[in-house]
Amino acid sequence: MKPRPFHIPVSRRRFFKSMAAASAGFTLPGYLAEVLTTSPIVTQGPYYPLADDIPLDKDNDLVQLGDNLNIATGVVSYITGRVLDASGNPVKNALVECWHADHEGDYLYSTGTGRNPACDANFAGFGQFLTGSSGYFRFRTIKAGLYTGRTRHYHWGVTLPGRSTRSCTQTGWNEVAYSNTGAQWATQNSNDNVFASLTAAQKAAILLDFLPVEGTTTGEVYTQWDFVSGYTPVEPTYPAPGGFLASGELVAGPGSSPRYKLTFRAYPNYCYEVYSNPTLADLEWAALPFSLTRTGAIDRHKHVATAEGPLTIYVEAPAIKGFYKVSFRVPGANTGTP
Ligand SMILES: [Fe+2]
Structure with missing residues (x-):
């Protein structure tokens, strides 16, 4: 069974912001x-x-x-x-x-x-x-x-x-x-x-x-x-925890379902998640499940990179607002939910 979008409540997002302010x-x-x-x-x-x-x-x-x-x-x-x-x-x-x-x-x-x-x-x-x-x-x-x-x-x-x-x-x-x-x-x-x-x-x-x-x-x-x-x-020191916006490239997925391909530079032991589709009703962002391959199982909400270099992931959910947000955690940070 593939994972469903995982909703992140407001207080969690405030944590990301407080980390930035704290540093x-x-x-x-x-x-x-x-x-x-x-x-x-x-x-x-x-x-x-x-x-x-x-x-x-x-x-x-x-x-x-x-x-x-x-x-x-x-x-x-x-x-x-x-x-x-x-x-x-x-x-x-x-x-x-x-x-x-x-x-x-x-x-x-x-x-x-x-x-x-x-x-x-x-x-x-x-x-x-x-x-x-x-x-x-x-x-x-x-x-x-x-x-x-x-x-x-x-x-x-x-x-x-x-x-x-x-x-x-x-x-x-x-x-x-x-x-x-x-x-x-x-x-x-x-x-x-x-x-x-x-x-x-x-x-x-x-x-x-x-x-x-x-x-x-x-x-x-x-x-x-x-x-x-x-x-x-x-050296060099790697990025502080944070995120960036990315657009997905439409590619053929398995069978008739398309997927969206995101490629970005990853760093070893950083944990990556992808979010999109915030709703105004409850100000929730969804952490989207993804696959590491174009046609493989959509089987994860996060991925810990093992090496420095380009990392490509495939998301099934379209970005309704036109963009995805890739969020990442530094090595050693707690990588609990999602
Ligand atoms: Fe103790």
Whole structure:
């Protein structure tokens, strides 16, 4: 059975836009020349969200989910920093992902359908940021909650442009961990099984001091942290996530049904989708199914390119408005629906 058009709701499209705005870049003063410690690569852990755990809102604000009036419970925390390569150069187009437990220590990850119902319904639990030319990233989230067996920590995944592997690390708090009821937590930085494997220099680089945000009365805190990659980004850097418009060329399909041929330049490990036929009634765009061959089965909604060069796809649905929109995701980005 061939896939039907898959409709993308408004909030998903807003995510694409917010990624573009987020990568516009900003500056922070105060960094001093220092010896760089390569960020330790530690376990991704079991709670990197699955496609159906992740909220449609995947931006860099984990505190407010979509247009919710209520925000997540917890100490609002800002993390700003840069992605640097092994030589200390800022890395443009690095995908930074952050995920962590809510105030009570529950992740949004769930092996069932949808997100973990125990997780704070107002907490996004996961966010992404694509760095601009200065390498900076910024997240607003809450102080991570504690769960049995670990001390307090954030999870980070950083994917450099041109690479298909997500480098995972974790940051902690340079403090004694207390539970929400004020009891000293059994697992501290000194006996946490992830942090215990790090060298003193690595620990110093990832155990962070959070300071009060001046001028606020709500207890907000901030910190600065650079992710220093052991890799040097592949040059040239490839496009940021986005899309382009394309017209389809009418060609003979199988039997009597015509198809529309789209050819464009693709990059390895980028995920491509094709959209068309927005309807005014509900402002929905349809992700159209397609085939990689002129007469083969219409059998997919997305395609991950394996090499750089021309990619041709064949769509059966005509572009009622006269154009298709080809949308693409960078390597390492979540490639959930459609
Ligand atoms: Fe964790």
